[in-house]
C-alpha cells in the first residue's frame with residue numbers, strides 16, 4: 001500500500017510502499033477513501049509537539065470502509081467509519097473515569113503516536129471509530145472529524161455566548177461558523193491583516209462581520225475562539241471581549257503569548273484551551289451533522305500530492321479544508 005511518512009522533524013513526507021497492517025483484538029483495517037489535512041499535521045512536520053512517534057504517517061480526519069476486523073471488534077467488515085484524532089485511552093485514570101478521556105495522560109492519537117490516514121489503508125481501534133452513513137460523501141465528511149469536532153467542542157465551551165469572535169478563519173472556523181449561525185449566534189471573523197479573500201470567504205460562510213486581526217472588534221464580544229497558532233491573538237482577543245467573556249484556544253500549538261496588563265483580564269474574563277476530544281463529543285457532533293446543514297468547503301488533492309496540500313495550508317492559499325482523496 002502507498003503511505004506518506006514523516007521520518008523526522010522538518011522534512012517533507014516521503015512516499016513508501018508498505019505491507020497492510022495486521023489486525024487483532026479490537027483493531028479494524030480501514031480502506032481509506034478520504035483524509036482531511038489539519039494544521040496539526042504541520043506541527044508534526046515541524047516537530048513542534050512533544051513525543052512524536054517518528055516515523056509517523058499523519059492524518060486524523062479519515063473516512064473509509066472496514067476491510068478486516070479483529071475478533072473483539074464490534075464493527076463488521078464492510079461498514080463505513082470515521083476516524084478522529086483520539087486513537088486510544090487507558091480507561092482507568094481519573095480523567096477517563098470522569099468523562100474527560102481527552103485529558104488521559106496515556107492517550108494515543110492518530111497521526112501523532114499511531115499511524116494515520118495519509119495512506120491507502122490504516123489500522124484503528126474499533127472502539128474509537130465512528131459509524132458513518134454509507135451515503136455521506138467522503139471528501140466533505142472528512143473535515144468534520146477534526147476541524148468540525150474541535151470547533152464544536154470550542155463552541156460548547158463558549159456557553160450561550162451570542163456574539164463570538166473567531167481568530168484565524170480556516171478549516172475549523174468555517175465549520176463552527178455554520179454551527180453557530182444555525183444556532184442564531186453572530187460570528188465576527190478576524191483574518192490575517194489585508195487578507196480580503198479570507199474575509200470574503202468568512203462573510204460567504206455566514207459571518208456577520210469580517211476584518212483583519214489588526215482591527216478592533218466592531219462591538220463588544222461575548223466570547224472568542226482562537227484557531228490561528230499566534231499567541232499574540234490572546235491579548236488582542238482580551239480587548240475585544242466584554243466582562244465575563246471567555247477566550248478559547250482551539251489549536252494544539254501556539255507561539256508564546258506576549259505579556260499584557262492584568263486590567264485586560266480583569267472583569268472575570270477567562271482564557272482556556274481545548275484539548276483533543278472525547279468519544280461523546282464525536283457522537284454528539286455527528287448527530288448534529290446528520291441534520292444536514294453543514295457544508296464544508298474542501299479543496300481536494302490526490303493522496304500522492306499531500307506535500308502540496310500541506311504547503312498550501314501553511315501558505316494560507318486555500319479556503320476551507322484540504323482533503324486527500326484515495327482512489
Ligand SMILES: [Zn+2]
Pocket residue numbers: 038039040060085146147
Ligand atoms: Zn486536527
Ligand SMILES: [Zn+2]
Pocket residue numbers: 089090091092093094095096101104105106107
Ligand atoms: Zn486514562
